[in-house]
Amino acid sequence: SNVGDGKISEETKKLISSLPSQIDYHGNKICKYQGCWYFYNTLQGVLNFQRGFQPQDTDIIIASYPKSGTTWLKALTVALLERSKNHSSDDADDHPLLYDNPHGIIPFFEIDVYHESSSPNLAKFSAPRLFSTHMPLHTMREALKHSPCKIVYVCRNVKDTLISCWFYSSAIYKIEPTRSVLESRFKEFCNGTNYFGPFWEHLLSYWRGSLEDPEHVLFMRYEEMKAEPRDQIKRLADFLGCPFTKKEEESGSVDKILDLCSLRNLSSLEVNKTGKSNNVEHKFYFRKGEVGDSENYLTPEMENKIDMIIQEKFQGSGLKF
Numbered sequence: 001s002n003v004g005d006g007k008i009s010e011e012t013k014k015l016i017s018s019l020p021s022q023i024d025y026h027g028n029k030i031c032k033y034q035g036c037w038y039f040y041n042t043l044q045g046v047l048n049f050q051r052g053f054q055p056q057d058t059d060i061i062i063a064s065y066p067k068s069g070t071t072w073l074k075a076l077t078v079a080l081l082e083r084s085k086n087h088s089s090d091d092a093d094d095h096p097l098l099y100d101n102p103h104g105i106i107p108f109f110e111i112d113v114y115h116e117s118s119s120p121n122l123a124k125f126s127a128p129r130l131f132s133t134h135m136p137l138h139t140m141r142e143a144l145k146h147s148p149c150k151i152v153y154v155c156r157n158v159k160d161t162l163i164s165c166w167f168y169s170s171a172i173y174k175i176e177p178t179r180s181v182l183e184s185r186f187k188e189f190c191n192g193t194n195y196f197g198p199f200w201e202h203l204l205s206y207w208r209g210s211l212e213d214p215e216h217v218l219f220m221r222y223e224e225m226k227a228e229p230r231d232q233i234k235r236l237a238d239f240l241g242c243p244f245t246k247k248e249e250e251s252g253s254v255d256k257i258l259d260l261c262s263l264r265n266l267s268s269l270e271v272n273k274t275g276k277s278n279n280v281e282h283k284f285y286f287r288k289g290e291v292g293d294s295e296n297y298l299t300p301e302m303e304n305k306i307d308m309i310i311q312e313k314f315q316g317s318g319l320k321f
């Protein structure tokens, strides 16, 4: 896994000693900072980001809770922006998505860019710079203060996210995705004591942000992207300031981008079949990509418990599940 190989400063160690901390199911030490649980080295990345990030007005940040459709949203964003660079690029063979995993093209602040230092070399990023994060919105507030940069958040229903986490973490830790692993992951999820948890707080942070400032925070939903991909990608394009022209729509550009970014297509590319980065095999980012897969695994008791938590946490927020 990518846990534990970052540098943790003495200052951060001191901070950690004052934070709630515990050990997760896989044996990783985690601590709670500004309401969110992090591996120690991820916290170092968060602090480096908070200390060093200088936003540019045209920056775009893809945000999500892990396993909510991040890879898909990154691919769509790359493909949408690529249009302005090369007008025929959605079928060109030099398209960046053909040569790199979407996470390689849009790195995470806390896991990649700021993992080692608060002043990384950002020379390879050209405007608009594309970054991503799993931090909750409030943890980026100070660093992004007064910046008009755009944030796109993708949220997924909690049950499918949990099941996706279960399969993904089993794959990267090379263990069988057994029922007992699921039960432990379920408990952590419900308690909120998991990597980037609690899920509810994470969602609410961006949901409220999108209500307060819809011009700069777009709240997308995985289920809507699956159900009405054309409408949702147009919504994303409008938000990012690169709407589809009439000509593009007539020439099938929307569908071309959707095909390029489909799970079937991305997962069949050599870079995603055999590639690896941060010690994670790219193929693990692609599984079923279905809505409602959790029904195949969760017991009625588990579903009830989650429904009750959702009801309690999202009550009055306007967020429907």
Ligand code: A3P
Pocket: 064, 065, 066, 067, 068, 069, 070, 071, 072, 075, 160, 163, 164, 165, 167, 261, 262, 263, 264, 266, 285, 286, 287, 288, 289, 290, 293
């Ligand atoms: P499942 O495990 O339910 O299949 P993330 O990208 O945030 O890590 O989320 C991973 C989930 O998104 C996985 O869900 C994965 O299969 C799905 N996914 C990955 N690429 C996708 C794509 N291009 N289209 C739709 N879903 C995709």
